[in-house]
Amino acid sequence: AQKITQTQPGMFVQEKEAVTLDCTYDTSDQSYGLFWYKQPSSGEMIFLIYQGSYDEQNATEGRYSLNFQKARKSANLVISASQLGDSAMYFCAMREGRNYGQNFVFGPGTRLSVLP
């Protein structure tokens, strides 16, 4: 079974609008972390935001916020005031427990295109 599901292969948003990228996850662990990464066409992976399973408040980092709904096992990324430079692939990832990086699992990604 897929541990990370991103149901939107591609999304379009108008510049300056907000957009939500969906992510649902599957784990039986009580302790886990959820991450979002951005991958521009150049290929590097850029860490955007993190949400811990015990964090009571939704994480925010500048224009990025994470809509964390633990009971529904969803961790949607919200990008406010989209910019042309936000056009990229976005990956949701999960680390189960507090062990090392081999426990990172990445979703299939969503390609976001920001329209002028």
Place this chain on the structure above:
Amino acid sequence: SAVISQKPSRDICQRGTSLTIQCQVDSQVTMMFWYRQQPGQSLTLIATANQGSEATYESGFVIDKFPISRPNLTFSTLTVSNMSPEDSSIYLCSVETTGRVGELFFGEGSRLTVL
């Protein structure tokens, strides 16, 4: 945060040849990770590079095909051996930070095309 440098950034290779990718980190790290990203796909962990011991490979990846070296705490190499077109991918080196979040930092990636 960590600064990770990868070489080469891209290469075009002939079938049957081997290529070694280098990963240099600006600080000492316990574990380094090698990921593969096939065209249009997500990231898949190849192996964990441990300093002073053999790498730990994930299911579907073997040492003969992807030998890894880890001579010290700041450097690792991944070799893609006897390449075929199916090996055309982005190969990414990463390390985990030691802070509360423990996110993965990635190198710029090495984009390989095998003809």
